[in-house]
Amino acid sequence: MTTGAPTRIREPKAVAWFLARRAVRLQGWRRTDALVRALVCGAGLMLVGLVMHRVELALMGLPLVVGLLLTKTPSGTPSVTSARGPDTVDAGLDAVVGVTVKPGEGAVLSALRMPLSTTPGVGPVHLLPAADGEVRTRLAWNAWGQGIYLRPDYLFASHDGLHVFGPVVGVAARHTVLPPIEPLVPGPLPPRAAGLVGAHRSTRAGDGMELRDIRPFQPGDRLRRIDWRVTLRTSAAVGGALVPQALHVRERHAEADADLILALDTRLDVAREVAEWNAHPVGTDVRQGGSLDLGVRAAASIAAAYLRNGDRVGLIDLGHPRGGVPAGAGHRQLQRIRHQLVHTARRVEGSGDPVLNHAQVPPGATVVVLSPFLDDQLVDVTVRLTRRGRVVLAVDLMPAELAADRTTPWGAAVVSIVRAEHAMRLRAMAGHGVVVVPWGHDGAGGQVAAILRRTRGRRR
Amino acid sequence: MRPDALELGRGVPAALLRVVILLAGAAIVVVPLQEGITIGTLFLLLPAVLASAYAPASPAPAAVIVVVAVLLALAGEDPLRAEVLVMIPLVHLFHVACGLAGVLPASGRVHLRALRSTALRFLLVQAVTAAVVVLVALLPTGRTHPVVEVLGLAGLAGVVLVVVWRQRVK
Numbered sequence: 001m002t003t004g005a006p007t008r009i010r011e012p013k014a015v016a017w018f019l020a021r022r023a024v025r026l027q028g029w030r031r032t033d034a035l036v037r038a039l040v041c042g043a044g045l046m047l048v049g050l051v052m053h054r055v056e057l058a059l060m061g062l063p064l065v066v067g068l069l070l071t072k073t074p075s076g077t078p079s080v081t082s083a084r085g086p087d088t089v090d091a092g093l094d095a096v097v098g099v100t101v102k103p104g105e106g107a108v109l110s111a112l113r114m115p116l117s118t119t120p121g122v123g124p125v126h127l128l129p130a131a132d133g134e135v136r137t138r139l140a141w142n143a144w145g146q147g148i149y150l151r152p153d154y155l156f157a158s159h160d161g162l163h164v165f166g167p168v169v170g171v172a173a174r175h176t177v178l179p180p181i182e183p184l185v186p187g188p189l190p191p192r193a194a195g196l197v198g199a200h201r202s203t204r205a206g207d208g209m210e211l212r213d214i215r216p217f218q219p220g221d222r223l224r225r226i227d228w229r230v231t232l233r234t235s236a237a238v239g240g241a242l243v244p245q246a247l248h249v250r251e252r253h254a255e256a257d258a259d260l261i262l263a264l265d266t267r268l269d270v271a272r273e274v275a276e277w278n279a280h281p282v283g284t285d286v287r288q289g290g291s292l293d294l295g296v297r298a299a300a301s302i303a304a305a306y307l308r309n310g311d312r313v314g315l316i317d318l319g320h321p322r323g324g325v326p327a328g329a330g331h332r333q334l335q336r337i338r339h340q341l342v343h344t345a346r347r348v349e350g351s352g353d354p355v356l357n358h359a360q361v362p363p364g365a366t367v368v369v370l371s372p373f374l375d376d377q378l379v380d381v382t383v384r385l386t387r388r389g390r391v392v393l394a395v396d397l398m399p400a401e402l403a404a405d406r407t408t409p410w411g412a413a414v415v416s417i418v419r420a421e422h423a424m425r426l427r428a429m430a431g432h433g434v435v436v437v438p439w440g441h442d443g444a445g446g447q448v449a450a451i452l453r454r455t456r457g458r459r460r
Numbered sequence: 461m462r463p464d465a466l467e468l469g470r471g472v473p474a475a476l477l478r479v480v481i482l483l484a485g486a487a488i489v490v491v492p493l494q495e496g497i498t499i500g501t502l503f504l505l506l507p508a509v510l511a512s513a514y515a516p517a518s519p520a521p522a523a524v525i526v527v528v529a530v531l532l533a534l535a536g537e538d539p540l541r542a543e544v545l546v547m548i549p550l551v552h553l554f555h556v557a558c559g560l561a562g563v564l565p566a567s568g569r570v571h572l573r574a575l576r577s578t579a580l581r582f583l584l585v586q587a588v589t590a591a592v593v594v595l596v597a598l599l600p601t602g603r604t605h606p607v608v609e610v611l612g613l614a615g616l617a618g619v620v621l622v623v624v625w626r627q628r629v630k
Contacts, residue, residue, distance in 0.1 A: 034559035037522040041555075043620045045529050050612050053604070055539035055596055060529045062592055063552040066585045068623045098465060108577055111564050114468055125568035126471060127560070129577065134465035159581055161559035 028165065029074050035162040038064040071159045074106025078130075078165050080154045085173055088339075091144040091180040098136030099152045104165070106158055113153040113170065115139055122151040122172075130156055144179040144296065145286060145342055148172045178338040179296045184305035184448070210252060217247035225249040259327045259362045260306050260313045262299045264341070265371030265378060266292065267319040269348045270398070274415055275405035286345050291372040291397040296341045298370055298395060298439050302448060303337045313337065314362070317344045318371070318378065321355040327362055356381040358388055366391045368448070370439070372398040374418070379425045383432040394429055395448065396438045398422055471569035477561040478513050484554040485509030488528050491543050491550075495535040505531065512554070517562030525551055540597055548593070549586055556582055 011019075045061025048054070082099040089095070094117070103110060107130040115123035117140045128135065139149065150173040155166035214230055227250045235246035269292035270277050281287045286296070303313045307329060314327030315337050323344045325337050354377055361367055367390055369382050386392045402418065404411030426436050437448055489509060492501045504527045511520035528551065532544055556578065564570070 032559070032562065033517050033519065033522075034555070034562060037519075037525070037558075038555065039620075039623060041522050041525045043616065043623070045526070046616055047613075050609065050616060052533075054533045056544045057529050057533050059539070059544065059589070059593060059596070060525070060532075060548055060551055063548065063585050063589045064525075064555060065619060065623065066588050067552075067556075067581070069619070069626070070581065070585065071626070073626060109560070109563065109574055111568065116468075116470065118470075125474075125565050126468060127474065127564050127568060127570045127574045128466065128468075129571075129574045131466065135468055136465050137468035155563060157563045160556050160578065161563045164563055 028077070029163050030165075032157075032161055032164055034160055035068070038068050038160075038162065042068065067160060068162070071162055072106050074104060074156070074158045074163055074165070076104030076106075078102060078104040078107055078110075078154070078156045080112065080152045080168075080170060082150060082152055082171065082173060085150070085175060087174075088176045088178060089141050091141050091177050094138060094140040096136050096138050097150055098134045099150075099170075100134050101130070101154075102132055103130035103156050106163075107156040107165065108159050109157040109161070111155040111157070111167070113151060115150060120147075122148055122153075125153070125155075141177045143288060144177045146174065146176050146346065148174050176339065176342055178335075179300040179341055181304040182297065182301040184301050211250060213251040214248055215251055217244065217249050221249045225251075258306075258311045259365035260302070260311055261316060261327065261361050261365045261367045262303060262313065262337075263316040263318055263356055263367055263369045263371075264295050264299050264344070265318045265354065265369070265397075266295075266323075266344045266348060267352050267354065268292070268372055268374055269345075270372050270374065272399045272401055273403050273405075274411065274418070275403075275407060286348075291399070292345055292348060294397045294439055295370040295395075296345055298397075298448075299341055300338050302368060304334055307331070307334045312362075314365075315340055316356060316360055318354040318356055318369075319352060320344060320347060321360075323347075324360070327365065354378045354381055356385065358385065361385065361390060366393070368393045368395060370395045370397055372396070373422060373425050373429075374398070376425065379429055382429060382434055386433050392434050393448065394426075394434050394436045396426060396436055398438075400438070469571065471571040474561070474564045474568035474570050475566055476570060477557055477564065478516070478566060480557045481513045481516060481554065481561060482509070484550055484557060485512060485524065487550050488524065488547065488554060491547055492528065492531045492535065495532075495543060497531050497535055500527070500531050512558055516558040521555060521558040524554060540593065545593065548589060552582065552585065552589075 042061040042064030046058045046065060049056070049058030049061065079102045080099050082097075085095070085097065097115065099112070099114070101110060101112070110128050110130040111125050112128055112135060113122055113125045114135065114137050115121065117138055120143055123137075141149075150170075152170035153166075154168055154170060155164055157164045214227055217226065227248050230248040231242075231246055234248060235242050238246060269281075269287055269290045271287045271290035276287075281290075286292050299315065303315070307313050310329065312327040312329045313333065315325040317323035317340075323340065325333075325340050328336070354371075354375075356367075356369070356378075367385060369378070369392060371378055371394070373379060373394070373396060382392055382394060402415045404415045408414075430436050439448075486509070489501055489506055492505065505524065508520050508523040508527060511518065512524055514520075528547065532547060536543070538544075560575075560578065
């Protein structure tokens with residue numbers, strides 16, 4: 001039995017030299033097929049032409065050789081750097097994005113991947129002159145969501161592409177484009193029972209400004225609330241004596257805040273083309289103009305309008321029970337809801353049971369359910385919530401027109417059945433007291449606000 | 461933001477470079493056909509041109525250059541006939557277009573100011589070549605002295621060595 005150090009396999013020197021040369025060729029500046037072509041074809045044609053006494057061969061190879069003689073081998077290490085941009089931007093805005101290019105010595109052309117305002121994503125590769133400086137482009141954030149907006153992949157080349165440096169994958173810059181907010185006029189909401197502070201007139205008596213009633217004085221009433229004009233008139237009617245029975249006080253309405261809960265159906269994302277309902281959209285998380293896109297835009301707009309009014313707004317993700325946002329107020333709450341909308345919209349997982357139970361909704365809150373209503377389970381939970389005394393508004397996100405799948409003869413029949421079932425669900429909800437309103441591409445914010453105003457009157 | 465920054469426009473589709481390759485290739489194919497060389501042109505040259513447009517950074521453009529040179533050399537005796545004089549810039553244009561298309565994806569965008577230095581350089585090379593063609597036309601034809609031939613070969617070898625020395629990657 002022998003012991004000792006493990007044996008090390010030594011590569012032959014020729015193999016090591018070959019591997020080292022190959023490794024060197026894969027980094028830094030390196031020759032291209034164009035240079036080999038110019039050298040072999042140019043010099044080869046000239047050589048053959050001289051040997052064979054064929055001048056035309058030499059003349060055809062001459063430009064390639066002259067081009068090589070005029071080309072200087074580039075050197076240095078080119079680089080492309082980009083400044084860090086904001087992590088969050090608002091949809092609809094635009095910005096200038098730039099990268100700083102240092103091409104090194106001898107580089108003539110740069111192939112740089114830069115985004116265009118007309119196309120989403122990191123954009124195509126642009127062939128530009130390799131100049132030391134900044135390259136910038138103007139971008140418009142039209143589509144909301146998370147994504148990479150800049151990844152400056154680059155490649156530098158010398159004259160005629162004889163040498164190249166790269167391609168090098170650039171550092172990706174990510175950001176979140178928050179959903180846009182359409183201007184809505186918020187209406188008054190049914191005030192919630194708890195708490196007596198806010199912008200909405202409560203049905204209960206309190207310390208607000210609006211007159212509710214004038215009634216006889218009772219023990220516990222504050223003296224500053226006594227209406228002396230009514231009191232003196234009453235005492236005059238009973239003989240002029242200011243007896244305790246003649247005292248009257250002015251009673252005012254309390255001012256209470258209101259809770260609005262937005263329940264967004266993130267299980268489905270359907271658009272006009274029925275054939276694409278099961279396909280994942282390419283290059284993005286959400287179909288532009290689809291039901292989820294409309295729902296997110298609607299939720300953001302409604303939330304912004306009512307939060308601006310001083311109300312408390314919360315979000316429920318029907319597909320993911322832990323993905324909601326508890327009701328809250330203020331600008332920070334709006335940002336929280338918009339971020340959560342972007343986050344939840346990335347997880348469209350197809351049909352599943354919607355989660356919308358009584359415990360998720362604060363007492364007295366108004367619930368707005370945003371969904372294309374393509375399954376009966378959501379109708380069940382919506383109706384159940386209504387029967388428990390909640391004010392529920394259903395916003396229908398189903399596309400107004402559906403295009404049948406042309407690859408199957410059953411396409412038109414499928415559309416008819418889907419339409420009929422959808423209409424039946426809406427009728428069932430309306431029959432149980434749920435107000436249903438469609439949210440089209442032109443928006444229906446005013447309609448929603450008006451309906452919420454009516455529901456307040458109904459609840460009183 | 462620097463005031464001298466390069467504002468990125470839309471540019472033109474990079475497929476335009478492939479179109480240039482195809483157009484130059486079509487002209488390269490047409491010239492031998494005019495001289496009556498059919499089989500070699502259609503079975504060797506045409507596939508190589510199409511392959512060059514599809515994959516510019518491949519050996520296909522080299523095949524085009526070699527095949528067209530051989531076909532023209534076999535087709536006639538006069539080294540300065542019109543077909544040869546037309547083919548010299550065409551082959552050079554084909555080579556340059558393939559070199560540029562090889563560094564850019566077909567889905568990219570080309571900004572024309574990037575091609576300015578390439579165009580100037582193309583004209584410069586063609587001017588040098590035209591001067592050599594004029595010189596060749598002025599030289600007397602006939603049997604070349606062996607010493608001159610040896611000197612020519614030695615000069616070419618020197619040029620190749622200079623090129624290899626200059627093009628080594630540092």
